Amino acid sequence: MLTCCKRGARGAALLLCLSLGGCATAVFDEARSHYYAGDPVAGVAVLDKAAAEEGIPARDTLLLHLERGLMLYRAGLFAESAKAFLAASDFIEQHQKISVSGQAKTLLSNDWSTAYLGEYSEQLWTHSYAMMSFIRAGAPESAAVEARRALQALETHGESLDGALFSRALIALSFELAEQYNDAYVAYRQLHELLPDAASMAQATYRMAQRVGSESGESWREKVAPDLWTQYGLEGGEAILFISAGRGPRKHSGSIFYGSERLSFPSYELSSRASGSLRLSDGQGQPLAVQRVSTDMSSVAQRTLDARGKKVLAKALLRGRLKHELVNELRDDNAAAAEVLNLVFFLLEEADTRGWESLPARLTLVRVPLAPQQQILRVQLGEQSVELALDPDERDLPQLFSVHF
Amino acid sequence: MKFKHLVGLSVAFASVAGLGGCAATTSSVSPGADVHYDAHYDFSDKKRIADDLTASLLNTVDLSGSGVKPVLVVYPVANETAEHISTSGITDDIRLALLRAGKYRFVSKTQRDNLMAEQAHQQANGAAASRAAVGQQMGADFILSGTLRSIEKQQVKQWRLNKKEMVYYSLNLELTDLSSGEITWADKAELARESSRPIIGW
Numbered sequence: 001m002l003t004c005c006k007r008g009a010r011g012a013a014l015l016l017c018l019s020l021g022g023c024a025t026a027v028f029d030e031a032r033s034h035y036y037a038g039d040p041v042a043g044v045a046v047l048d049k050a051a052a053e054e055g056i057p058a059r060d061t062l063l064l065h066l067e068r069g070l071m072l073y074r075a076g077l078f079a080e081s082a083k084a085f086l087a088a089s090d091f092i093e094q095h096q097k098i099s100v101s102g103q104a105k106t107l108l109s110n111d112w113s114t115a116y117l118g119e120y121s122e123q124l125w126t127h128s129y130a131m132m133s134f135i136r137a138g139a140p141e142s143a144a145v146e147a148r149r150a151l152q153a154l155e156t157h158g159e160s161l162d163g164a165l166f167s168r169a170l171i172a173l174s175f176e177l178a179e180q181y182n183d184a185y186v187a188y189r190q191l192h193e194l195l196p197d198a199a200s201m202a203q204a205t206y207r208m209a210q211r212v213g214s215e216s217g218e219s220w221r222e223k224v225a226p227d228l229w230t231q232y233g234l235e236g237g238e239a240i241l242f243i244s245a246g247r248g249p250r251k252h253s254g255s256i257f258y259g260s261e262r263l264s265f266p267s268y269e270l271s272s273r274a275s276g277s278l279r280l281s282d283g284q285g286q287p288l289a290v291q292r293v294s295t296d297m298s299s300v301a302q303r304t305l306d307a308r309g310k311k312v313l314a315k316a317l318l319r320g321r322l323k324h325e326l327v328n329e330l331r332d333d334n335a336a337a338a339e340v341l342n343l344v345f346f347l348l349e350e351a352d353t354r355g356w357e358s359l360p361a362r363l364t365l366v367r368v369p370l371a372p373q374q375q376i377l378r379v380q381l382g383e384q385s386v387e388l389a390l391d392p393d394e395r396d397l398p399q400l401f402s403v404h405f
Numbered sequence: 406m407k408f409k410h411l412v413g414l415s416v417a418f419a420s421v422a423g424l425g426g427c428a429a430t431t432s433s434v435s436p437g438a439d440v441h442y443d444a445h446y447d448f449s450d451k452k453r454i455a456d457d458l459t460a461s462l463l464n465t466v467d468l469s470g471s472g473v474k475p476v477l478v479v480y481p482v483a484n485e486t487a488e489h490i491s492t493s494g495i496t497d498d499i500r501l502a503l504l505r506a507g508k509y510r511f512v513s514k515t516q517r518d519n520l521m522a523e524q525a526h527q528q529a530n531g532a533a534a535s536r537a538a539v540g541q542q543m544g545a546d547f548i549l550s551g552t553l554r555s556i557e558k559q560q561v562k563q564w565r566l567n568k569k570e571m572v573y574y575s576l577n578l579e580l581t582d583l584s585s586g587e588i589t590w591a592d593k594a595e596l597a598r599e600s601s602r603p604i605i606g607w
Contacts, residue, residue, distance in 0.1 A: 086489065096568075097606040141484055148487035152557070180485055 024050075024060045028357070031067060035358055036247070040071035047071075059115045062091050066118070066126065066356045073129060074404060078137035085130035089149065092117055092126070107319050110264070111352035120157040120304040121164070121297075122356045124150060128167045128363075131174045132242050136400055144178035147171040147187070160307035165194060166295035166363040169201060173240065173365065176204070177398075181211040191293070192220075199223045201291050203232055204367060228289040231369035238398045239368050239377055239390065243278065245405040246361030249298040251305075253351035260342060261324060263316040264351035265309075268302045276382020280368055283376035294364040319349070360404070370399075381405045444572040444600035446490055446555075454576050455498035457594040462499075462580070463506050466590040468547070476510045477503070478545035482576065486555035495553070495576065512545050547589065551578035568604050573597045 027050040034042035047068050050056050056064050069084030095115050102114040118126065127150035134143035150171050154161050161167075168191045175184035188205040192198060202223040209217025221229075232238075249268040256263045280288045323345040331338035368377065370390060377388040384405050391399060434440055439449050468475040479500050482492035503509045513520075520542070527536045553576045560569040579591040 096604075097602075098604055100605060100607055142489060145484060145487060145489050152487065156559075178483075180483075183485070 024056050027055055028060075028063060028067060031071070032358055035067075035071050035074065040074040043071045044068055044075065059113070060354070062088055062116050062118055063354060063356065065091060066122065067358050069126075069129060069133070070356070070358045073133055073136075073402070076402075078133045082130055082133035082137055082139070082142070085126050085133060085146075088118075088126045089130065091115075092123055106315070107322050109348045110319075110350050111315075112350065112354070116352070116354045118356065119301060120153070120160060120307065121301045122359075124153045124157070124161055124164055124167055125297075125356070125359065127153060128164075128170055131170050132402070135174065135177060136402060140174065140177035140179075143174035144180055144183070147174040147183075151187075157304065157307070160304045161300065162194060163300045163303065164295055165191065165293045166365055168194065169293040169365045172201075172204070172208075176208065181208055184208050185212045185214065195293070199291075200293055201367075203228060203291055228291070228369065231289060231371070235395065236370040236372040236374060237395045239370055239388070239401065240398045241364075241366040241368070241379065241388075241401045241403055243364040243366060243379065243381075243403045243405070244360035244362070245364070245381055248357065248359030248361050249301045249355075250357055251351075251353035251355045253353050255349075255351075260346065261320055262346060262349050263313075263320050264349050265312050265316055266305065266351040266353050268298060268305060276384075278364060278366070279380045280366065281378045281380070282371065282374055283378070285378070288368050288377075290366050290368040292364055292366045294362060297359055297361055297363065323349075367398075377401075379403055441598065441600075443602065444570050444598045446486070446488055446572075446574060446596075450574065450596055451494055451498065453596070454574075454594040455495055455502065458576065458578050458592060459499050459502040459506075461592040462503065462578075462590060463508060465592070466580070468580075468589065469508060474508060474510050475546045476512055476543055477547050477549050477580070478512050478514050480514060480548055480550040482551040482553055482578070484553050486553055486574065487557060488555070490553065492553055496549075496551075499549075499578075510543070512543050545583055548581045548583060549578065550581065551576055566604055567601045569599060569601045571597065571599045 027046060031043040031046040034040070034046060047056075047064060051064060065084050065088035069081045069088060072078075072081035072084055095117055099114070105113040117123075127146045130146040131143045131150065134140065134146060147170070150167055154164070154168070168187065172184050172187035172191055175181070175187055185205070185208040188201060188208050191201060192205060195201065202220045206217050206220040209220060251266045252269045253264050254267050255265075278292070280290050282288060323342075327338050327342045327345065330341055370377070373392045375390050375392050377390055379386050379388065382405075386403055386405075388401050388403070436448065437452065439453075441447060441449060477500075479496050482496055484490050484492050500511055504511065524537055524539055528539065553574065555575075556573045558571045574596040575593050577591065577593045580589045581587070582589050
């Protein structure tokens with residue numbers, strides 16, 4: 001009896017280890033620790049080494065691309081990060097089929113055993129980061145392609161992504177920079193219908209209305225704050241900032257216990273929110289009027305997880321029922337083995353908490369008109385601030401910056 | 406007993422699944438063959454689009470009225486689709502076909518920077534007799550430009566075993582007279598394709 005229990009415990013431990021892919025989790029944790037410490041290149045090196053040594057299971061390939069892509073983006077290696085996000089998109093596209101064998105595995109163990117395809121929000125942000133990468137890499141036409149893919153994701157997943165305003169502003173900007181003005185104008189108008197503050201991107205919308213010859217442009221002109229209008233009238237160029245702040249949402253496992261069994265399901269917990277208000281000023285500390293659109297990543301992520309909550313719960317219930325029946329069947333032949341199996345099932349009942357954890361808590365797109373000969377742009381979030389060096393002679397193209405707090 | 410059957414069945418399924426993945430094959434396909442794995446743009450489409458538009462340009466417009474072959478410069482075709490398509494493949498094919506037809510001459514837009522750099526290098530370092538003349542590059546008479554667009558529709562969400570998708574592509578190409586700004590020729594090539602793929606697989 002004692003031998004049987006020992007074997008059972010060993011088997012359970014082995015199964016648990018295999019099922020949860022503990023090694024891969026450790027690799028991601030190590031890479032993220034470098035990233036959070038301000039060394040994204042070291043994080044990429046950890047991931048690349050693990051991938052080369054086949055230390056990351058195929059089912060976690062998407063996470064590899066996403067974490068790697070974001071770290072490359074933070075390192076300023078935009079062409080490389082764009083490639084990583086394209087690889088992520090391709091992986092999602094190729095694994096859209098429902099796998100019978102994969103689903104069977106999840107019914108006997110848990111969702112960790114299947115390929116992670118990302119929450120709907122993560123799929124949208126894959127395209128968003130690809131857009132930013134292409135824009136920063138000087139390839140606006142490719143950013144516009146990603147903008148169309150992002151629009152497809154928004155259309156497919158509907159209301160759960162309504163709060164993804166940053167992505168919508170980025171879509172419009174991508175079309176604008178690719179000189180696809182009709183698409184840009186449509187995207188700005190759609191954005192305006194969702195914005196809580198109609199003045200947020202009114203100047204950009206007005207400019208697109210002018211470009212496509214729409215007479216309705218004047219209505220946006222009226223919404224622009226007079227000081228912003230004056231600043232844009234000075235012909236001093238424009239700066240566009242992609243500002244990320246804080247640490248994004250992380251999933252944790254929740255459980256419902258009934259008797260000796262349990263059902264597990266994932267939910268999001270906040271790791272840290274971006275705190276403080278965002279202020280922009282010139283070299284003399286003079287506040288600047290800006291256009292801005294922001295997204296709270298946690299709330300969007302939670303809404304998309306909620307949107308598939310019924311499916312998650314239904315599957316957990318089905319899995320619980322199946323495991324219960326299997327244990328009961330075995331109990332008639334071998335009560336001890338049935339108890340071991342029950343223990344294994346109990347331990348395996350773990351919610352899939354995989355996620356794109358290096359995401360920020362908030363993403364903000366800021367457009368700021370520059371005064372002629374302005375050389376410094378100061379960005380402040382709470383107590384933190386950064387100074388950006390401007391090219392005072394650049395008038396024709398917007399000056400682009402990625403800032404992280 | 407039932408449990409043992411279940412285990413046996415699971416092992417059998419796993420074995421079949423494992424063995425099924427071993428059959429990899431490779432075969433040659435003619436570049437001219439019409440082969441499509443899904444509804445999206447592929448090399449067969451590139452060939453068809455380039456062939457259609459080249460035929461149109463060669464057969465519907467004659468710009469060599471004065472006996473001198475007109476000079477064209479090819480601008481990149483703007484990609485306004487939802488796919489990362491290299492449109493330079495299309496323009497390269499069209500330029501090659503027009504060159505082979507012998508009715509047009511071309512100057513290269515993509516090599517401009519290289520030409521300037523090479524000329525500067527020759528001026529600084531080359532033997533006088535072998536230097537390329539500066540300021541003697543041929544000017545283009547016409548700009549060839551275009552836009553590739555797509556419209557993609559997927560079946561609405563509902564209970565089904567297959568997912569249908571339809572994609573429409575159009576490439577509009579035009580020839581603009583550099584002196585007058587007149588659009589001398591314009592045409593389009595269209596493709597529409599529907600594909601269906603199973604939602605459930607092994």
